[in-house]
Amino acid sequence: xxxxxxxxxxxxxxxxxxxxxxxxxxxxxxxxxxxxxxxxxxxxxxxxxxxxxxxxxxxxxxxxxxxxxxxxxxxxxxxxxxxxxxxxxxxxxxxxxxxxxxxxxxxxxxxxxxxxxxxxxxxxxxxxxxxxxxxxxxxxxxxxxxxxxxxxxxxxxxxxxxxxxxxxxxxxxxxxxxxxxxxxxxxxxxxxxxxxxxxxxxxxxxxxxxxxxxxxxxxxxxxxxxxxxxxxxxxxxxxxxxxxxxxxxxxxxxxxxxxxxxxxxxxxxxxxxxxxxxx
Amino acid sequence: xxxxxxxxxxxxxxxxxxxxxxxxxxxxxxxxxxxxxxxxxxxxxxxxxxxxxxxxxxxxxxxxxxxxxxxxxxxxxxxxxxxxxxxxxxxxxxxxxxxxxxxxxxxxxxxxxxxxxxxxxxxxxxxxxxxxxxxxxxxxxxxxxxxxxxxxxxxxxxxxxxxxxxxxxxxxxxxxxxxxxxxxxxxxxxxxxxxxxxxxxxxxxxx
Numbered sequence: 001x002x003x004x005x006x007x008x009x010x011x012x013x014x015x016x017x018x019x020x021x022x023x024x025x026x027x028x029x030x031x032x033x034x035x036x037x038x039x040x041x042x043x044x045x046x047x048x049x050x051x052x053x054x055x056x057x058x059x060x061x062x063x064x065x066x067x068x069x070x071x072x073x074x075x076x077x078x079x080x081x082x083x084x085x086x087x088x089x090x091x092x093x094x095x096x097x098x099x100x101x102x103x104x105x106x107x108x109x110x111x112x113x114x115x116x117x118x119x120x121x122x123x124x125x126x127x128x129x130x131x132x133x134x135x136x137x138x139x140x141x142x143x144x145x146x147x148x149x150x151x152x153x154x155x156x157x158x159x160x161x162x163x164x165x166x167x168x169x170x171x172x173x174x175x176x177x178x179x180x181x182x183x184x185x186x187x188x189x190x191x192x193x194x195x196x197x198x199x200x201x202x203x204x205x206x207x208x209x210x211x212x213x214x215x216x217x218x219x220x221x222x223x224x225x226x227x228x229x230x231x232x233x234x235x236x237x238x239x240x241x242x243x244x245x246x247x248x249x250x251x252x253x254x255x256x257x258x259x260x261x262x263x264x265x266x267x268x269x270x271x272x273x274x275x276x277x278x279x
Numbered sequence: 280x281x282x283x284x285x286x287x288x289x290x291x292x293x294x295x296x297x298x299x300x301x302x303x304x305x306x307x308x309x310x311x312x313x314x315x316x317x318x319x320x321x322x323x324x325x326x327x328x329x330x331x332x333x334x335x336x337x338x339x340x341x342x343x344x345x346x347x348x349x350x351x352x353x354x355x356x357x358x359x360x361x362x363x364x365x366x367x368x369x370x371x372x373x374x375x376x377x378x379x380x381x382x383x384x385x386x387x388x389x390x391x392x393x394x395x396x397x398x399x400x401x402x403x404x405x406x407x408x409x410x411x412x413x414x415x416x417x418x419x420x421x422x423x424x425x426x427x428x429x430x431x432x433x434x435x436x437x438x439x440x441x442x443x444x445x446x447x448x449x450x451x452x453x454x455x456x457x458x459x460x461x462x463x464x465x466x467x468x469x470x471x472x473x474x475x476x477x478x479x480x481x482x483x484x485x486x
Contacts, residue, residue, distance in 0.1 A: 009420045013462040014455070038469045040418040045366060046410035049388050051481035054411075058477060061470070099477065147368035148381075157372065183331045183367035190429070191402030193444060195335050195363065231454055263458045 003109075004066040005033035006084070008077040008220075009041050015077075015220035017263040020255075021244040022076055022111070028253035029123055033074070036065045042083040045187060056096045059087035063108070064100035072107040074114055076244075078145035078219035081110040085151045110145055110152070112218045112243060116162035124169045128250045131171025134275045137241075138177045138212040139163035140203065142222040146181055157181065166243050167216050170250035177210040179203055184225045200229045204238055213271055214239045216246060230266040239268030249277060301350035309347050313386045315379035320344040326370030326380045336360040337399075340370050340380050347383070353396070361388040362400035405432050415478045418468025423461050426452075 011019040026033050039062050048055035063084060066073045075081040091102045114120065146157040154160060160181065164174045184203055189196030203226060207215050217223045217240055226240045249257055249272075257278050261268050272278045310317050326340040327333045333340060338358040346355050355361070361384055370380035391398060398404035409429045413420050426448070430436050439445040455461045468474065 010422075012419070012466065013422045014460050016460060016462070040468045040470065040474055041414050041420050043414065044410065044420070046407040046414070048366075048385055049407045050392055050411060051389060052386075054478060054481040058414075058474070061473065061477075099473065143365070143367035143369075148371050183365050183369070186365050186367070187406070188332075188363070188365060188403070190406045191400050192335070192363065193447075195332055199331055228451065228454070231451070263460055265454060265458065 001030075002032040002034060002071055003074045003114075004069050004071040004106075005035045006039055006062055006066070006073050006075050006080060007035065008075065008080040009044075010077055010220035014224050015242075017260065018076060018220055018223070018242045018244065020260060021242055021248045024253045024255065025244045025247045025251065028127060028248075028251045029120070034069060034071060036062055036069070036073070039065065042080045044079055044083065048083075048086075052090075053096055055083065056087045056090045057098045057100075059084040060091060060098040060102050061100050063088060063102050063106070067101075067103060067106050070106075072109060074109045074111050076111045076218070076220075078110070078142055079221065081108065082144040082151060084108050085153075089151055110218075112145070112162040112166065115243075115247075116165045121165060121169050124166070124247060124251070128169070128171060129252045130250055130277060132167075132246060132250055132275070132277055133171050133173075135172040135271075135277070136175055136211060136213045137167050137172050137216050138175050138207050138210055139167060139180060140184075140207075140215050140217045140222060140226070141181050142217070142219045143181065143183050143186075145219065163216055163218060163243050167246055170246045172216075172246060174216075175210050175212055177206060177212070179206045184222045186221055186225075189225070196225070197229065200225045204229065208238060212238065214241055214268065216241050216243050218243050227265045236270075237266035237268075239264055239266045239271055241268065301352075303348075303350065305350040305352050306348050309383065309386060313379065313382055315383045315386075316377055317344055317347050317383060319376040320348070320378050321376065323375060325373050325375065326378075329369040329373045331367060331369065332363050332365060335363050340384065343384060343387070344378060344380060347387075355387050356391040356394055356396045357399060359399040360384065361391050362398060362403040364388070402435060402438065405429065405435060411478060415475050416471075417465045418471040418474050419466055421462060421465035423452075423463055424465050 007019060043055050043058035047058055075084060085108055088104055088108060090096055091098060092104050141160050146152055146154045146160050149157045167174050183199060185196040185199035215226060215238060223240050223242060230237050306317060322341055322345060324341045330340050338360045343360060364384045366381055366385060368381045374380055406429055409432060413425050413428055
């Protein structure tokens with residue numbers, strides 16, 4: 001299986017640990033990821049805050065490049081996925097002319113849904129060598145991956161299941177909670193820290209109340225928001241895992257976890273040691 | 280005696296608007312430009328109840344829609360709502376009439392950004408502009424350079440020093456650096472010229 005891979009800007013910087021774990025997991029699952037050559041930024045929130053034409057055109061360049069390869073795109077970042085789907089839908093409707101030809105013949109997958117397909121889950125279960133048994137998690141999807149449903153194609157946007165299924169395949173216990181798709185504040189902290197703290201703190205508190213020892217996410221911005229807010233906290237941390245990190249642990253694919261989990265601010269190592277996942 | 284019906288409040292100097300005193304030009308314009316179904320709103324307030332940041336807004340999402348219906352353009356473009364909105368799409372998703380509330384607020388943000396009205400949230404408005412400038416420069420966006428460029432914008436650094444946000448930001452930067460999460464050198468796309476053209480023609484061709 002071959003797929004075009006659009007990492008997005010975050011995965012080069014703040015989410016470099018996400019990028020590493022994706023590479024390791026896909027190598028283990030024997031799926032070829034072909035990085036789109038010379039990919040560019042999708043424009044994120046800023047582009048559609050200033051001009052819709054720009055918000056449609058910027059992702060179109062990457063979609064066109066993948067169409068040239070003839071491969072479906074898989075996108076790990078929730079916002080990039082949302083922007084690319086938005087661009088594809090708007091071009092299909094024929095509202096904007098874009099400088100790069102987009103025919104809409106390829107699919108844009110978000111990474112969680114791709115891996116949460118039944119056959120993929122089978123593959124993951126079959127290869128799990130280090131089940132994360134006893135680890136109590138809640139899954140957090142955020143906004144951009146699931147909403148609005150007409151763009152993202154999620155039918156269970158109120159109670160999505162993809163991350164839950166993936167974490168369960170890795171052997172963890174996934175708890176139910178009501179804040180799966182409540183916004184974490186995204187990049188508003190740049191101008192209004194008060195709003196950011198209120199929203200993010202609430203999620204951490206609610207997750208702990210639900211009995212979770214850790215949170216599993218798929219969005220780079222959600223991860224850094226939830227992780228960094230714990231920088232000044234004392235007491236036991238609530239680690240924020242990318243779902244691919246859990247899979248990498250379970251599949252035991254490459255590297256020492258003690259090494260590649262170091263990039264977290266809320267240190268996950270004590271928790272994993274306590275559960276006997278790592279020595 | 281109060282002739283102006285203000286109930287004795289001192290802020291009655293502000294000219295009062297009356298419903299319908301401005302015609303429906305603004306409503307028609309926003310509906311035409313966004314394709315949103317704004318006339319269909321019957322003020323059930325589901326958007327405001329779903330909104331995670333409505334407590335921080337001066338004009339609540341359902342009021343935004345109402346103000347468009349009655350044409351209060353200046354009030355909308357100068358409110359904090361357009362900048363505080365997170366585009367989390369809760370309002371759009373739960374609207375019973377498919378109004379497209381988030382898209383409408385996004386559109387008002389575009390109008391505000393392109394108007395001469397001073398944005399209520401200067402830092403957020405500047406952030407979006409800086410993001411696009413960085414995108415134009417490299418084709419991709421590097422978090423470290425983005426924050427650096429933002430701090431060099433007029434008024435931002437002064438504001439951050441005053442509120443103590445700069446100290447926090449430096450601490451945060453150090454934490455990220457120690458964890459190896461900062462990429463100091465940006466990557467420049469080969470096709471940065473094409474991207475610049477797109478950004479420059481941003482108000483570009485609508486078919």
